[in-house]
Amino acid sequence: MTDKKHKKADIISVAQAARVSASTVSRYFNHPELLKPATRKRIDSAVRRTGYIRNRAAQTIHGIRSGTIGVMIPTLDHAIFAEVVQAFSDSVAEDGFTILLASHGYDLQREYAILRKFLEHRVDGVVLTGLDHDEAVFQLIDSQKIPCVLMWNYAAGSRYPSVGADNEMAGRLIAEHVLSLGHRDIACMFPPTGGNDRAVARRDVVLSTLEKAGVTVPDQWMFETVYSISASKRDVTALLAHDRWPTALICGNDILATGALYGAAASGLNVPSDITVVGIGDFKGSSEIEPALTTVRLPARRIGREAGKALVTGIISAGEDPASSLHCAPEIILRQSSGPISG
Template sequence: MPRTPTLEDVATRAGVSTATVSRCLNMPEKVVEATRQRVMEAVEALGYAPNFSARALVAKRTLTIGAVIPTMENAIFAEGIQAFQDILQAAGYTLLIASSGYDPATEAEAIRTLVARGADGLLLIGFDRDPALYSFLDKQGIPAVVAWAYDAAGPLVSVGFDSRAAMHHLACHAIGLGHRHIGMISARQSGNDRARARVEGVTEAMRDAGLGAPVLEETDYGIEEGAAAFSRLLDRDPALTLVMCGNDVLAAGATRQAEQHGLSVPRDISLTGFDDLELARLVTPALTTVRVPHRAMGEAAARTILAALAGETPSARLLPTDIKLRESLGPPRA
C-alpha cells in the first residue's frame, strides 16, 4: 500500500518548496503561472489531497459546523436540516451530522466528538440536557444554537417555535368542536422539551375547559409504535373521541391502526398530528396537524450561527406555527 502523498511529495516532484505548493493551493494568485502549472501537475499525478487534520491544527478553524439531531430515521428533521445545510454551504461551511437516537448519553458523546473534531459551531435540538454540557461548550468557546425550541432566556440562543402554544391552540379548536374525551400519544417526554410542551398544551386547554387531563400514552418514535399506542389508548378508554398525537409519524401509525380497529376517521374517532410532514397529506384521511416552518427555521438557525461565528451576538427567534385543518379532525360521534 502506497503511503498517501503529502505536501512534501508534491513539492519534491514539482521541484519547489512545500510553502510554494501550499500557496498554489490556497492563494494561487501569489505564485507565478509556470510554477503553478508544474505544481498542479504533480498534485494531479500523485492524487494528492491535503490532510485536513494538519490544516485544521494550524488554521484553528475547520469551516465545519456540527449538528446533533435525535434521529434520521424519519423525516421530522430532514427538511429543516437540509435548509440549514444549504445556507451553510453557500457560506463555505461543511455540515457534519450525528444522531443521538433520543439518548442523552449518546448526545453528549456526539457533542464532544464534534467539538473534538474541531466544529466551529454547533446546532442542537431543544434545551433539555445536562447543564454540564452548556458549561463545556462555554469553556470551549464554541458558538452553539438550539433549534426546534424557543426560549429567549435559555442557556443558548434559540430559533424555534412554541410547541405548547400551538398544541394548546389546536386542542382548544377541537374542544370547540365538542370533544370531551381526549387521548394523547406523546413521544417520550424525558429529555425532550418539545414533547413535554405539547402534552402541556393539551392538558392546559382541557383544564381551561373544565376537563380532566388527557388519557396519555408515551412511546418511542415510529409508525408501528404509534399504532400500538393507539390500541392501548382505546383499551384504556373506549369513550375517546379524539386522539392528539405529538407528531405526524405517530399520528400516521394511529391512523392505520384505527382502520384495523374498524374505526372510520373522523366519523368514529378524530386524530391530529404535529409537524405537517409530507406524510400528513399522504395518509387517508389527510391529517389535521400543526404546520411548523421547517425550512425557515433551518435557514434562520444557519444565519444565527453564521452571525455568532462573525462575532455578533444574535438574539433568539420565535417563528410562527399554524394549524392545518384537514380531514382527520371532525366533530365527535353522537
C-alpha cells in the same frame, strides 16, 4: 496515471514537482492572487500529477478552521430529524462545511461524551437538538468558546441562540382547534417524556389549554405511547374497544396520529365523523394519508436551513456577530381528520 511514484503526496512533493518552495504551493491554495500566472500553472500541473490532496488536519493545528460542524441529534430514525439534518447539511455545505453527525438516543451522558469527541475534532461549531441539555454540556461549550445553536425548538431566553418552532404555541394551536370544533371528551396520546423537553412542553401546554376551557382529560384517556405507528395503532384499537370513547384524540406527533388513524380504520370507525384525530408536526405523508391529517406544521426544512445559516454566521464572524435566534412559527394545517363534534 495512478503511478505517481507513491511518494505520499504532501505539499513538499508538489513543491519539488513544480520547482517552487512549499510556501508557494501553500499560497497557491490560500492566496492564489499572490502568484504569477505562470507559477500558478506550473503548480496546477504538479498538483494534478502528484494527486495531492490538502491535509486539513495540518491546517487545523494552525488555528485555521476545520471546516466541520458537529451535529447532535437524538436519532435519525425519526424522519423529521432526518429532514432537519438534511436541510442543515445542505445549508452549511454551501459555505464549504462538512457535518460530523452523531446521535445520543436521548441519553444525556452520551450527549456529553459525543460533544467531547466533537471538540477533539475541533469542530468549528455545534448544533444541539432541543433546548434542554445537561449543565455540563453547556459549560463545556462555554469553556471552549465555540459557536452553538439550539435547533428544532425556539424559546426567547434560551441558553444559546435557538432556531426552531415554539412548541407551546404548537400545542396551544392544536388544542384550541379541537376545542373550537366543540369537542369536550378528549383523549391525549404523547410519547414518553424522558430526556425530551419537546414532548414535555407540548403535553403540558395541551393539557393546560384544555383545562382553561374547562376540559379535564381522564386518566384512562391519557396515553403514554412510544414513538411508533404500531404502538399507537395498538393503543388506539384498545381505546376504541371500550364502550365509551372520546370524540377527539390529540396526538403529540404525527407518527402517533398516523397509528391512530390506522387503529380507527382497523376498528371500522370513520374519521372524523366517529372520532377526530389530530397530530403535531406535519410529517411527510401526513397530507396524503386517508383521511388527510389535521396537524400543526413544524417547518423542518426551514428550521434546518436557518439553523445552518445562523451557525455559519456565528462561525465566520467569530464572536463579533454571534448567531441569533429565529422563530419559525408553527402553523395549523386543517385537513380531513378533524371535524365538528357528533355529526
